[in-house]
Amino acid sequence: MSDASPMPAQALLRVAVDAPQHSGITGPLDYLSEQALAPGSLVRVPLGRRELMGIVWPGESADPTDPALLRPILGALGGLPPLSPHWCQLLEFAAGYYQRTVGELALSVLPPQLRELEGSQLQLRLKKVAKWAAEQAKVPAAEPSVPTLSPAQAEVLAQLDALLLAPAPPPVLLYGVTGSGKTEVYLRAAEHALKAGRQVLVLVPEINLTPQLEARFAERFAGVATVSLHSGLTPAQRLRNWLAAHLGEAKLVLGTRLAVFASMPQLGLIVVDEEHDPSYKQQDGARYSARDLAVYRGHLEKVPVILGSATPSLESWQRANEGRYQRLALPERIGGGAMPRVRLFDMKTLPLTKGVTTALTAPLLDALRLRIARGEQSLIFLNRRGYSPVLHCGECQWKSECPHCSAYRVFHKGDRTLRCHHCGFTERVPHACPSCGNLDIAPLGRGTERLEEQLAEALPGARVARIDADSTKLKGELEAQLNAVHAGEVDILVGTQMITKGHDFRRITFVAAVNPDAALFSSDFRAPERLFALLMQAGGRAGRDAEQAARSEMWVQTWHPEHALYKALHKHDFEAFAASQLAERESAGLPPYSHLALLRAEARTPEAAKAFLDAAARWAQQLPEAQGLLIYPPVPMSVARVANVERMQMLVEAGHRGALQRLLWHWLPELGALKREHKGLLRWAVDVDPLAI
Ligand SMILES: [Zn+2]
Numbered sequence: 256m257s258d259a260s261p262m263p264a265q266a267l268l269r270v271a272v273d274a275p276q277h278s279g280i281t282g283p284l285d286y287l288s289e290q291a292l293a294p295g296s297l298v299r300v301p302l303g304r305r306e307l308m309g310i311v312w313p314g315e316s317a318d319p320t321d322p323a324l325l326r327p328i329l330g331a332l333g334g335l336p337p338l339s340p341h342w343c344q345l346l347e348f349a350a351g352y353y354q355r356t357v358g359e360l361a362l363s364v365l366p367p368q369l370r371e372l373e374g375s376q377l378q379l380r381l382k383k384v385a386k387w388a389a390e391q392a393k394v395p396a397a398e399p400s401v402p403t404l405s406p407a408q409a410e411v412l413a414q415l416d417a418l419l420l421a422p423a424p425p426p427v428l429l430y431g432v433t434g435s436g437k438t439e440v441y442l443r444a445a446e447h448a449l450k451a452g453r454q455v456l457v458l459v460p461e462i463n464l465t466p467q468l469e470a471r472f473a474e475r476f477a478g479v480a481t482v483s484l485h486s487g488l489t490p491a492q493r494l495r496n497w498l499a500a501h502l503g504e505a506k507l508v509l510g511t512r513l514a515v516f517a518s519m520p521q522l523g524l525i526v527v528d529e530e531h532d533p534s535y536k537q538q539d540g541a542r543y544s545a546r547d548l549a550v551y552r553g554h555l556e557k558v559p560v561i562l563g564s565a566t567p568s569l570e571s572w573q574r575a576n577e578g579r580y581q582r583l584a585l586p587e588r589i590g591g592g593a594m595p596r597v598r599l600f601d602m603k604t605l606p607l608t609k610g611v612t613t614a615l616t617a618p619l620l621d622a623l624r625l626r627i628a629r630g631e632q633s634l635i636f637l638n639r640r641g642y643s644p645v646l647h648c649g650e651c652q653w654k655s656e657c658p659h660c661s662a663y664r665v666f667h668k669g670d671r672t673l674r675c676h677h678c679g680f681t682e683r684v685p686h687a688c689p690s691c692g693n694l695d696i697a698p699l700g701r702g703t704e705r706l707e708e709q710l711a712e713a714l715p716g717a718r719v720a721r722i723d724a725d726s727t728k729l730k731g732e733l734e735a736q737l738n739a740v741h742a743g744e745v746d747i748l749v750g751t752q753m754i755t756k757g758h759d760f761r762r763i764t765f766v767a768a769v770n771p772d773a774a775l776f777s778s779d780f781r782a783p784e785r786l787f788a789l790l791m792q793a794g795g796r797a798g799r800d801a802e803q804a805a806r807s808e809m810w811v812q813t814w815h816p817e818h819a820l821y822k823a824l825h826k827h828d829f830e831a832f833a834a835s836q837l838a839e840r841e842s843a844g845l846p847p848y849s850h851l852a853l854l855r856a857e858a859r860t861p862e863a864a865k866a867f868l869d870a871a872a873r874w875a876q877q878l879p880e881a882q883g884l885l886i887y888p889p890v891p892m893s894v895a896r897v898a899n900v901e902r903m904q905m906l907v908e909a910g911h912r913g914a915l916q917r918l919l920w921h922w923l924p925e926l927g928a929l930k931r932e933h934k935g936l937l938r939w940a941v942d943v944d945p946l947a948i
C-alpha cells in the first residue's frame with residue numbers, strides 16, 4: 256500500500272457516550288472506524304477536546320451526519336467480548352423510561368475502573384479473572400446438607416421447573432411468610448438453572464444481607480464460581496467481579512440494585528429477594544427501580560424472574576391478582592413453627608401520668624423480664640436513631656433546629672453532639688440554652704440510643720445491645736454485633752429497621768414495636784404499606800426456631816389498636832391488608848391504579864423553585880400529550896429545606912403508563928431551556944414511579 260492510497264474503507268459507528276447534560280447530546284453519536292465493530296464493543300472516542308469511553312450502540316443513526324464531518328474513533332478496547340444486544344436493549348429501555356440519556360446510564364453502570372483502563376491493563380485483568388475462575392473450579396464439591404422439601408416447597412418448585420422450560424415465562428411472585436423457606440426455593444431453582452449451564456442473578460435489598468446470602472449459596476454450591484456486585488466493593492473488586500460475570504466465568508451473581516445491570520451472557524434465572532423493599536429504588540441520578548427492571552430483563556431475555564416476599568409490594572400483588580404475574584405461595588413456616596402471637600397493647604389503658612411518655616411501659620418491662628429469666632432473647636424495634644430527636648429548653652421553648660434545614664438536629668448522647676440527619680451539620684451539645692442561657696435543656700422524644708440507656712436502667716443486669724446506622728458505622732461492627740446476638744451474649748437487642756431484615760435470629764422469642772403509630776397518619780400514601788411490611792418482618796424475627804415458636808410473641812404498643820392495619824397484623828393477614836389498601840388506592844386513584852412522576856426543583860428560595868415548576872406546568876398544559884393527565888400544583892417537600900437548598904415538587908398523574916411516558920418525552924427536553932430562564936434554580940430532576948411522595 257503506497258502513501259498516496261486513499262483512506263481505507265471506513266465503517267460508520269453509533270457510539271453512546273456519557274456526555275455532560277448541558278451539551279444537549281441525547282442519543283448516540285456517529286463516528287468513523289477503520290474496522291467494523293460489533294454493537295456492544297467498548298471504544299475510545301474524541302468529544303470536543305476530551306477523550307471518552309463509549310459503547311458502540313446497535314441500530315441505525317436516526318439523523319446521519321455527513322461522513323466528511325465525522326471524526327474517527329481513537330481505538331477499541333480489544334480482548335473484551337461486546338456487551339450483548341439484550342444488555343443494550345435493557346439499558347435503552349431503562350434510559351428511556353427513567354428519562355436519562357442512554358450513554359449516561361449505560362456508562363454509569365459499568366465498573367468505574369473499566370472506563371479508565373488501557374488495552375494492556377485490561378489484558379492483565381482478564382488473565383487474573385481466568386486464573387480466579389480456574390481456582391474456583393478446583394474447590395471440591397463437598398456434599399452439602401440439603402434439607403428435605405416441605406410439600407408446599409416441592410409444589411412450588413415443580414411449577415418453577417415447568418417455568419424454567421417455558422419459552423416466555425411470566426414473572427413469579429413467590430409469596431411466603433417469613434421462615435417459610437423461600438431461600439431454599441431460590442437455591443433449588445438456581446441449582447436447576449446452573450445445571451442447565453445458565454447464569455443466575457440474585458438481588459437482595461441491602462449490602463448487609465449479601466454476606467449471609469453468599470454463605471448460604473457458597474455452602475450449597477461449592478465449586479460454582481460466585482461473585483457479588485454492590486457498592487461496598489473496592490473498584491478493583493468490582494471490576495474483577497463484573498468481568499467474571501461478563502465473561503460467563505461467574506455462574507452466580509449476588510448483588511444489590513446495581514447488579515440488575517450486570518452483563519451476563521448466559522443468564523437463565525433472576526431472583527429478587529424481598530421484592531417490596533424500597534432500597535430497590537435508586538434515589539438519585541437515574542431513579543430506577545431494580546425490581547421493575549429485573550422483571551423487564553426477564554421479559555426481554557425470556558428467563559424466569561422470581562420476586563420473593565412475605566409482604567409483596569401492592570404493585571406486584573395487584574399484577575398477580577390480574578394474572579400478569581404467576582403467584583406461588585408458601586403459606587406455612589418450615590418445621591411447623593408458628594407465627595408469633597401478636598399482642599396489640601392499647602396505650603390508652605395506661606394510667607395517665609403528667610408529662611410522661613412511656614415507651615417502656617410496665618407490662619412491656621414485665622414481658623422482657625420473663626424472657627430474660629427464661630434465657631430467651633428479645634428485640635425492640637424503634638425507627639429512630641440517636642438519643643432523642645430534639646433537644647428542648649423548657650424556659651424559652653428553644654429547640655435544636657438545624658440552621659440549614661427545616662428539620663431538628665438529633666441529640667446523640669454518645670459523643671455529645673447535635674447532628675442533622677439531612678445535611679450532616681454537627682455541633683457539640685451546648686451547655687446552656689443558646690437562646691436564653693437556661694442550663695436545664697432536656698431531650699424530647701426518644702431514639703434507639705436513649706431506649707438502650709433506659710432499658711439498662713430499668714432492667715439492671717440485662718445485657719442490652721443496639722444495632723443501627725450509628726452503631727455499625729465501622730467495617731465489621733455489624734458482623735461482630737450480630738455474632739454476639741447469635742452467641743447468646745445479648746438479652747435485648749434494640750435497633751432501627753436494620754434489625755428487622757433477613758437476619759436469622761434463632762433465640763429471639765419476643766419482638767416489640769414501641770412507637771409505630773406515626774406512619775398511620777403520614778401524608779405519604781405508601782406509609783401504611785411500609786409499616787405493615789416492617790412489622791411483619793420484625794415479627795418474623797421471633798420464633799424461627801420451631802421449639803420456641805409456640806411461645807413467641809410480638810408486642811405492638813399503639814394508641815389505635817382498632818386500626819385496620821393492626822387488625823390485619825394481629826391475624827398475620829397480609830391478604831386482608833392488601834385487599835383493604837388496594838380498595839383505598841383504587842378509590843383514590845393512586846398506584847397501582849394510576850401512574851405517577853414527580854418533577855422536583857431545588858433553588859435558593861422557595862419562590863424560585865415554585866416559579867420554575869409553575870412555568871414547567873404551563874409548558875406541559877399546552878402540549879396535546881397532557882390531555883387527560885393531572886398536573887398538581889407545586890408543594891414543598893416534606894423536609895423543604897436541606898443544606899440551605901429549598902426543595903419543591905410537582906406531581907403528575909396519569910391513568911396509563913404510556914400516556915405518562917409520552918408526556919414526559921415531549922415535555923422534559925424543553926425544561927433545559929426553561930432552566931436557563933430561571934436564574935435562581937439550582938437543579939431539577941424527574942422521578943418516574945416515585946416511592947416517597
Ligand atoms: Zn431557652
Ligand SMILES: [Zn+2]
Nearest residue numbers: 657660675678
Ligand atoms: Zn441540616
